[in-house]
Amino acid sequence: MLPEAFARLLVDYERHLRSERDLTPHSVRAYIGDIESLLDHAHRMGIASIGELDLRALRSWLAKQQTTGRARTTIARRATAARVFTAWLARTGRMPADVGASLGSPRAHRTLPPVLRADEADALIRSASELADDGSPVGLRDVAMLELLYATGIRVGELAGLDVDDLDRERNVLRVLGKGRKERTIPYGTPAAHALDAWLVRGRPGLVAEGAGAALFVGTRGRRIDQRAVRTLVHRRIADVPGAPDIGPHGLRHTAATHLLEGGADLRSVQELLGHASLATTQLYTHVSTERLRRAYQQAHPRA
Template sequence: MDREIEGFIRFVAVERGLSEAYQLSLRQTLEALGGWMKKRGLPIEDLGTDELSEFLADRKRGGLAASSLRIATVHLKVFFRWLAATGVLPMDPAEPLLAPRSGQALPETLNRTMIERLLDGIDLTRPLGLRDRAMLELFYSSGLRLSELCGLKLEQYDADDRFLRVTGKGNKTRVVPVGGKAREALEAYLARERRSLVGKRTGSEVFLSVRGGRLSPDRVRQIVKERAAQAGIESKIYPHLLRHSFATHLLEGGADLRVIQELLGHADISTTQIYTHIDGARLKSIHKKFHPRG
């Protein structure tokens, strides 16, 4: 992490010509992140949106003001965007982070109505409709990470018992269920559309591009945004938002936090606890809106 921080600071100093004060501010945020990672034994390649959200939540619990938290969020976004652009990381885990409002520094979630609009808005009679519906259903049904969905192989799906054996961060394998709607969408795609995408060099990846190859993370992000636009959803939609919605809706429905931790593949329960903050923020918002003295 130290090498990446130094490289980024040199970049903003030499290429961008940013002030020493801004460089110092950046360094403070990134070194705090580095110390947080070291305590948890997290290498940089294992940092995802969940972990960055928990880091920011820890900073908030430590007394960091809302204005400083907004600045720290921006620092993370520009740093990880640079890491992805220079090839240090395969994707940008900070992209889904939102600058906090009213002191909250957590990713958003979609409500159930928006989820239904997104999923039901896909025309299954159009080319790639079955594929895209199956992809989005799995994001929401099983809480997959973007990298996990892109790398998902046919042999990881147990159609009889309706579960996926997913290999996540640190090559750790977990079993996640496939819900009824997601199973229907996945099996319809496998039976009726995937075979038309298979080419000479096609592997066993579940989700294929029009050329028969594995879908890239950038392409999946683009597909999710396009499908959201077609459904008339104006909010910024990205794959990880469906993962967050999966966890939040489970918590709202009464699921145990340890079960959610297992389903998401979090090594540490503290990472999963960000969802208790999201749910708490939702409850406070409802109380403020409807209580006569809220």
């Protein structure tokens, strides 16, 4: 159990994350959990006040994570959480200097999720469309969600959070509120537009219930759809495609980005579509096929 002074500090920090940084509830829980672990470790080391926290204590905490078998990605995330925390302590006068500024973190191994080939993505949508031929609201909704996930590469949380007014059906663009509450506009193609029109005209009115508000997609009970339901849908429909890797909505996001790059889109455009703050994230998130590299070499190099 944390000493009272540390517990009060944690409450102040949580208030800062919620009201000043405007982080999502999930991000706040992650940050607070990491800092609570750090403060508990510091207390066990004999540190009685936050002013005594130093780089040695931070490194000791991270070393403990490693000895207990934490993944490199987890340790890297916790090092970031510690740096953000000590920067806040220094900025608010709770600590004379930012002791975490020079805290290093292990380089995380980034593994790319599998992606669908273009023909597999087409088979995924076609399979869902065949099941929706009966015109059922759920079938029309599922096709619209799959089309939109693949057409735009949006995150599953962004999809679930969409409202009807976020669609500009005249221009075929979508307004999305992404991480950090940053808004971006994403275009979508004709197949997605047709699926959305069918859902809005023939599907949603028969499924929506009181309390759904302006939610674009609703679940079987008529309320805003849950992210878990979307994940379940994607895995179930992927299973209908012979030979396709078992991917979820994140895999469809990666598939969309990969197909954009292979079709000739530049990294900056894909970065904007995906809502990445850094181009480096987009470079890690997407890969370029060997065949595309070969074509680019043959077109560009004088000795090809």
